[in-house]
Amino acid sequence: MKILIVKTSSLGDLIHVFPVLSYLRQRFPEAQIDWVVERPFASLIEAHPYVNRVISIDTRVWKRALFSRRTWREIRDARRELRTEEYDCVYDLQGNVKSGLVTFLARSACKVGFGPASLPEWPNRFFTNHQYEISLGQNIREDYLSIVKQHLSDKGEGGEKDVDEAVLLLRLSDDERRSIQPYLLDKAILVCPGSAWRNKRMTEEALIALLRGILKNAGGSGETHLLFAWGSDEERACVGRLHEEFLGECESTVMERLSLPALQHVMAHVETVLAMDSLALHLCGTTQTPSLSVFGPSAMNKYKPLGSEHRAYQGKCPYGQQFEKRCPILRTCQTGACIRDLDVGEVLECLGREGREGSEKCPKKDSSI
Template identity: 25%
Template sequence: MRIAIVKLSALGDIIHAMVALQFIKRHLPDSSIDWIVEEGFKDILINNPDIDNIHTVNIKQAKHKKSFKLLFSEFKKLRKLPRYDLVIDLQGLIKSALVSRITPSDKTFGFDKNSLRESFAAWFYTDTYNIDYDENIIMRNIGLISSALDITISHDEILNKKLFLFSNSKILPSVISDNKPNIALIPGASFKSKIYPVEQYAQIAQELDANFIVLWGNESEKNMAQQIQKIAPAVQIADKLTLDELKVFIEKMDLVIGGDTGPTHMAWALNVPSITLFGSTPGYRNTYTTNINHILESESKVNPYKIDKNDFSIKTIKVSDIVKITKELLKDKP
């Protein structure tokens, strides 16, 4: 069976979809799987042995430039792809549904109109699957794929998943310690209400005997890293990393602490302990908890259909709670 998966963006969402690859290959070992993704996110997918081909589009760029010519060119590129037995849209947006429909296939499978925020997307699929929109995102992805491929993926399989991010990078970061637990702090996020205050990150570092390293991806995040270091001078700041290098870095950590953002979710993908902090976004929906991957949520009542970007309740999460979980997760570390 030739399968194409459509998940265009963003980093964390792609990670939450990628976990299904190993289960598809386990249940359908002779299948081939291609992935259609926005150009800027392809590096999170590279080197995964369960992906046969990665096809990129630049729909986001076409939208930004308001260029119908570029958009038409991207759609034309999709029409030239080989014919698939099945295209599965794990994004569930109108743009991804269009991509799925244009890609040559016998069937296009996606969420039904009652399972989507952009319900019109369902009209582009030949077959649909129903699951509550506010259900855990990993379970939504697994449910859709299980239905589309007529396979069963169990909770135990997800809990016992193999790591599924791979890199060719040979980076050996000099900031990593051989004597203390290495803890990565991820201060950045896609919007401000997902960001935990720098003063509280610094306080975490001051209360624990560990090697803290702040990761950043743009100038704003670098500035946050410098603010943390100014308060807690022992904290180190990593060099700017490519996506491929970031995989290696996260895998070498003993713990990752951050908000609801891609680099924090990478820890779950790499079977690295993590604490993910949630305020304006729903923790119960946006990650998969395990005995090493924990979440801490504010007391906000979050509506996943309409995220309140003015909800800064993440700052009410207590440093003492983060420190307590950190000590539990690192109790076996020297």
């Protein structure tokens, strides 16, 4: 069995497809599973132990230099690499024109994708010959998984077959393994305050108050170590200020910038991860570590990791915006009030209530707040 996944970007969206890899490997243990991805994100997919071959494309660079010889040489090489195998099935889980063209070039009689009502970009429908709709109200991870399950007609007596939830850690190099040693602490909360969009981030004042509440409800800060993660210069400055705020209250460390596989291994070791709707939160969902997350202009039921050990708070829009995935004014809202004007006491009460209700379902780690 030879399978090709076409999911080119972005990093968070790639991680949402990881349950598909686990499912396919569970169904077809000996299958060759290849993946087409944008070059800047290829290292993440290369670190996944279930992927046999990564085919990278670089469409952003190609668009900027469309008439250069180098561009056309790289396009020709990518096309040749894509067509070296004939696949039993190609799964286009991107659903746009770009992924459709990749799917078109792949050699396979079976090309699976989204149905017309579910497509992000309608021309994609011309590049697949098996199309399936996704149900409203599902988690984003279930959306991708449902396409594959529907195609494989996977329905048993108890409904659709579950994915094996054993922890699957990404591959680490020796240097990456050495880089995480200082952060493998016995009792730590990993704090990831960043997000690509300003309107998905809490204010620093609210985040400080939330952390103090979490530490207090967990029995005090004496034994707890706060680890602060960052991914940009702006986030580095933010976690530096947070670190200084907690000096003298508890142990606190600003980590070095880590690769995503290295960060995942740290996440797998700590007791809890606190994050916004961000790449860090999605990465935590690939481990068994509980998470606490705060959502504003995106729907927590759509994007938070699956499982009762992952607790989230949904901020309220003062302007009455309704959405299933993301707020239509996420990028333009001047106030970001749904996440930047929070009642921290209400957030703590909500997260604590979810923890009490789900405590019997996730006894692995103590993530009480």
